[in-house]
Amino acid sequence: MNFRFQNLLGAPYRGGNTVISNNTLLVSPVGNRVSVTDLVKSQTITLPIQSSSNICRIAVSPDGTFLLTVDEKNRCLFINLRRRVVLHRISFKKPVNVVKFSPDGAFIAVGAGKLLQIWRSPGFRKEFFPFELVRTFADFDDNVTSLDWSPDSNYLIAGSKDFTARLLCLKKLGGGIKYKPFLFLGHRDSVIGAFFGINKITNRVCKSYTITRDCYVFSWTYKRDEVEADEIDGEVSEPPSPTTPDRGGDGKLESDANGIVKKRKNYGGKDGEVFEDGGYLCGGKWELSRKDSFMQAPAKLAACDYHRELDMVVVGFSNGVFGLYQMPDFVCIHLLSISREKITAAVFNDLGNWLSFGCAKLGQLLVWEWRSESYILKQQGHYFDVNCLAYSPDSQLLATGADDNKVKVWTVSSGFCFVTFSEHTNSVTALHFMASNNCLLSASLDGTVRAWDLFRYRNFRTFTTPSSRQFVSLTADQSGEVICAGTLDSFEIFVWSMRTGRLLDVLSGHEGPVHGLTFSPTNAILASSSWDKTVRLWDVFEGKGAVETFPHIHDVLTVVYRPDGRQLACSTLDGQIHFWDPIDGLLMFTIEGRRDISGGRLMTDRRSAANSSSGKCFTTLCYSADGSYILAGGSSRYICMYDVADQVLLRRFQITHNLSLDGVLDFLNSKNMTDAGPLDLIDDDNSDVEDATTEGVLVYSVDESFIFDPTDLDIDVTPEAVDAALSDGQPTRALILSLRLNEDTLIKKCIFAVSPVDLPAVASSIPYRYLQRLIEALADLLEGCPHLEFILKWSQELCKVQWEFYSTKLKKLASFFKIFAESNH
Known part of the structure; x- marks a missing residue:
């Protein structure tokens, strides 16, 4: 019974920002979970940690030890990334749009609503108050959208939706000087990115860039006074003219013994105290050196990042185009279209040779090496919900079919999709691996059953009917000679020859959609389940038609044979699992599972979860290899495991705790109900929030590997x-x-x-x-x-x-x- 969550397939990225840690580890949010992709080993794992809703922001400490996640409900988790455990939790009072560790790892800057909060970063030690609020900046008139730390962790530059960016000083200056944040003005839209540029010799801030939503980049240059430049850079400059007196760091003028006006060398403190505290940006001026346009109108800029060492900017637009520019001369190095939808994440790795892009709507995650113009990683999940899946006979591959008309094949060990078949023109409803392990069958509502070659990655055979039908179930016999598919509209079962592709027979008799098909593992008997409240056994090779009929009181949703072929299990609409003896045709026993699988309440439900019949039946069954246990699942957040011999519930798996998904909550909040319907279902065209469409495929394992052995x-x-x-x-x-x-x-x-x-x-x-x-x-x-x-x-x-x-x-x-x-x- 020791099944534990192992990995998440089918959805590499679902919105929010992405981070590349230690130059090779790509961290991306997937719904309420976080996936970590090793770009060198080509492996991806999903952390066994769940937030209560979809994760919108993540940040990784500079040494790659800690991970910070913030979800849509403003709940924050502080995670030990290497041990994959949650160390601390905290909730913010306002929606978090940006979060970032300081370069020294001592602080965390959080843009919560209109506030920019500086928190002291917690550590490994368990504390009663692990998060300590160091400072709060309340200078913004709208939500904070971006921020960047200076290399010495003393300054921040933050952009906002109020069309401004502000330079903030973390530490208080000596001598009682009160530092007022400097404003970068002139923008005509929200500031999406604000970054510091450095002098590579002194490693100090000498310029900055602000990037706006209307596709403009502003380049700002820091002009320091001559005396300050002499002290900081060690440069020798001409003395100032006595006829043009300067102001001291405290705003006052100072005269020497001869009456000549001169400037104070120490701003506000004694013996250079301000310079030790990082006050070197307090006495100069910022000037707008140039303003450049990305020329992508009417598209909007959606994501951006800056690499200090290379002095390069990468930007992603709402039309799926990204650009790479060399600063400060604004030289376009690459301008390519990589997606059909908005790019929601764009980030450099530490070395600057790889670019990571994410598209939340399509579930795309790309890593591109811009020098060689080649892909390091190219993954895309299903656009709509996953309908069906199938393991290969050797359990090394996993195939998924979805409403986006695509069939994807995943490598279970690495978590990567290595081939996508998109020839179907309607939803894929059923999948089946052949015993040879190199052939995959798929059925679709487009009226075709297709056979895929997993060596050459092509559709080598297509099975059709004289008139168009919608297929919802699929199976093949042990030898792989016969293919059978059940229909939704004509209530028939079609039988084809795998070798010739010819239609051999049409099995009629059902009076409802045939949603379940399976061959006996020991003989050529085909079992089918239908919404006409029956399970029928067919002798396909002899052509005798239905040889046995098992009647039920309610619609039968699925049917499955025990691995030894001596037992048949089927689920009905009333939430029961019936077990039949296929040889004697007798009902052996029944498991009542209605209460076990009963799930939450949909937003559109007009009844309470207790009185609603939706989601209280099993739509899929699966025996264990020895036939002792049976897994049952349906339109619920629960998966049930039963002991077949004793007919008892052994364990119930809750596959998700994501409250952002419809149907997870047992009780709905009436405050979210409006005259126009549920508040969460009302579309907001101006909203920048990307909705997650699916959780993907959850893989559980009984792997007994341990992090440490406490005994x-x-x-x-x-x-x-x-x-x-x-x-x-x-x-x-x-x-x-x-x-x-x-x-x-x-x-x-x-x-x-x-x-x-x-x-x-x-x-x-x-x-x-x-x-x-x-x-x-x-x-x-x-x-x-x-x-x-x-x-x-x-x-x-x-x-x-x-x-x-x-x-x-x-x-x-x-x-x-x-x-x-x-x-x-």
């Missing part, structure tokens, strides 16, 4: 103890300690610390329960480690250890049988 840990098992063992020349002890901690970096470090001469002794001393984890580490090293011979020697010694272990077990077993035989004799 095998004590106070002495620490990374420091591993380093101490290595320094003392005890590689065996160090390796066992690292395996107990299950830290991948420590395990690999200890593997290379073992001398080749000591390999046999070290390998034989590894406890058996840690062998699998050690083998996994060696397999991972084989992919990119140059020391191939050393890893192979490790593998050889471990194989010897495995052989000795099992041979000892076999010898003990043989001696036991020998003693048992002699005693019986």
